[in-house]
Amino acid sequence: MSTIENAINRNSEPTELRITDMRLAVVAANYDYPILRIDTNQGVYGLGEVRDAGHAVNALQYKSILVGQNPCNVDMIFRAIKRFGNWGREGGGVSGIEIALMDLIGKVYGVPCYQLLGGKYRDKVRLYGDTPTPDDPTPEDFVEAVKGRRARGLTWIKFDLRPSLFETGEHPLIGHDAPHETDFDMGKWFKTPMAGRGVKLTDKTIEQAAHVVSEVRKAVGNDVQICVDHFGEGYLSADEVIRLGKALEPYDLAWMEDPVSRFDIPGHKHVSDALLTPIAAGEDWYLRDGFREAIHTRAVDIVHPDLLTSGGLMETKRISDDAEEEGIPTALHCAGSPIGFMANIHTAAAISSFLACEHHGLDLPFWESLVTGLAPDYMADGFVKVPEKPGLGVDLNLDAIEANLRTPGTMFLPTNEWNTPKLGFWRPDNRWPE
Known part of the structure; x- marks a missing residue:
């Protein structure tokens, strides 16, 4: 030999x-x-x-x-x-x-x-922490939730910002309770299947949302990137998202995520062109084909694939390369186990225009125990060291x-x-x- x-x-x-x-x-x-x-x-x-x-x-x-x-x-x-x-x-x-x-x-x-993806651009991958909506969604509760993520070392934090949470009255959204012929009783995800069908935000809802973001920004300072999600996808029109987005612009968000229906690429572009805050999207798009229109029309400012939908390691690397050619960076959506998580870490290491990778298991006490090979302090500083062991590096x-x-x-x-x-x-x- x-x-x-x-x-x-x-x-x-x-x-x-x-x-x-x-x-x-x-x-x-x-x-x-x-x-x-x-x-x-x-x-x-x-x-x-x-x-x-x-x-x-x-x-x-x-x-x-x-x-x-x-x-x-x-x-x-x-x-x-x-x-x-x-x-x-x-x-x-x-x-x-x-x-x-x-x-x-x-x-x-x-x-x-x-x-196998061509080598790495970094030895450590920056994480962003998902922060679920508090049970009692007051500004103080949002602040405490985000500060809890910061205490774990994270320097990039996302929190959910559902408009219906910021109104104390009975009608947080104008037109939201009006019945129509497609209003099947299929649970909260499908109560309003037609995006933008006459639903509008009240001025008070927008003010409350902006107040929450303002308080979070004050609490974490300018050393932490913050971004928001779940504020309108599925029932707000692009114009209503723009109304909300303009109220949030003073607080320097890293991005607003999935602003309109995942299928509405022109709607994404309409929002992206109107706002100074970057728009991130793509967690449900499949393969390079699913990202092509959004990238080539610059409908988003950040591509946000989920590795477990977009096609795995190689295809996601190709998607990020396509986006980089148009000047668009990549963040990675991840809500899986340590197996999917480590696949994201390897892919992030190989993406030159990478921003941050999501960690959605922070509140699960058994999450780390599902595998061997994770160090006890694997994310102590908000970054994960890229494994050098063969394959994913965990078992x-x-x-x-x-x-x-x-x-x-x-x-x-x-x-x-x-x-x-x-x-x-x-x-x-x-x-x-x-």
Whole structure:
């Protein structure tokens, strides 16, 4: 064996590697974490994750395509399955499989995943902390919630700013309670399915929202980046978002997130062009195709893909490169387990125009315990050190996974019922398994 071959720390013989199985374990958290494992004939395995609040079936539907394939051919496999995914959680299966394949390849060749993306631009990745809306949404409660994130070392903090929370009367939004023919009783997410259908903010609502942001800015000072989310997506028109956004401009927000319906790219551009505050969007957009119009028309100031929907590590790197060519930086949305989180860290390390990566598990006491390989002070200063271990750099703590399963006793059970090819699925080698 040559000197070069000796230098490669391989855990298996890549040319003979084959996928033999895929299994999942669904962890119950703030959102369910469907964690997947791709096994091979040589004992090495890869870990991935379906998008938070997604379903194991989103990944299992591709199993018949994967079995028998060489996992090192990750781009060929990705191209074969990506056509069957879609926006939002429907992209979670394709993305989770890509992450598992990249983890597996890193282990095979003994290199961290960021190296498979072309190397790194930084040794530490900056986090931004999600801050859920307080139960009692007074300005003081918002301040305490954000200060709690700052006490954990975070220097970039996001908090939810739902307009309906800032009105003490019975009608926080003008026209919000008016019934119409599509007002099905499907819960809070679908009560007003037609974005901007005559709903307007009251002046008092806007004043209250601006007061909250003002108080938060005073509390954390100018050394901390702050941004807002959940203030109108789905029921406010672009013009109403602009009214609110102009009232928030004095407080130097890092961004306003997802201002209008995810499908309304012209609406994003209308808001972005009207405001000095940057607009970030993209957590539910799937693949480069899903970002192309927004990037090329400069409808957003920051692309904000979720790795577990946008297509995994390589596709998200391509999206960020496309955006950078138009002068648009990238932030990463992440609401998953430590598996999806570490996939984001590796990708962030390889993005030249990167801003910050979300951490959505800060309030889960068991979050860190789901894996081994995270240092106790992994985010002490608001940054995460990029791992140098092969693959994602973490492994599963099976005891913690078992203790937090959605359904006890279901950890990585056999999935043989998914071995049979599904009609219309094309295998990368253009044949069906024997």
